[in-house]
Amino acid sequence: MKILLGTIVLAVAGASVMAQQPDVALSVAEQNELTHKRCAVCHTDAKPLGGLSLEHFDADQPDPAIARMMLVKITGDGAISAAGMPVPSPETRDAFVAALAAMASHTSPESRWTVDLLVDPLTPNRGHSLVTARTELPSGTVLLQCNGASRRAAMQVSGTASTSPSSVNFDGLSAPVRAILAWCLAK
């Protein structure tokens, strides 16, 4: 357990993305349009691939955890091209990435959860498909994971905490992240 957690902590550090200064800035409406055209075609309420719906994503009121994962998926896996032609220009992509980085940095101080999107060591050629949500308890660390590609859920507990999923306090974990975990568990 300790070894696995160590790997994950290293992977989190490695996945941190530096925001570049964009040449152009996108309006909120343009960010929403990009999300709709480039992402929500696959991430719909009706068929949320990877358990993620971006149909109602609003750049004006973004969920920082979802913005963080969108950022990783675009910079790490080229998700901006996933919907096919016409692919947005590099300038538009950079501006969108910068906007997402700003959204991702606004994590609520009350949230006890840290959410990230990692490469799963078990499926390293599938890109960043491992959604992770981590919280520190006085008795140890709880780590929830959903692999969006294989739809495999996992829960790990370190320290002395003997925790079952039903006793984990999900307060502060955002609804779209909970939806991804629930989607994985509902398989």
Ligand code: HEC
């Ligand atoms: C052609 C369909 C398609 C498009 C378009 C697409 N995605 Fe995905 N996305 C997927 C699939 C399928 C997964 C599940 C993981 C996998 O199979 O690798 C996924 C997973 C994700 C995840 C991880 C969540 C999870 O539970 O796996 C994020 C974040 C994500 N996509 C963001 C985006 C963003 C941002 C865009 C637009 C820039 C986008 N995606 C466009 C198909 C798509």
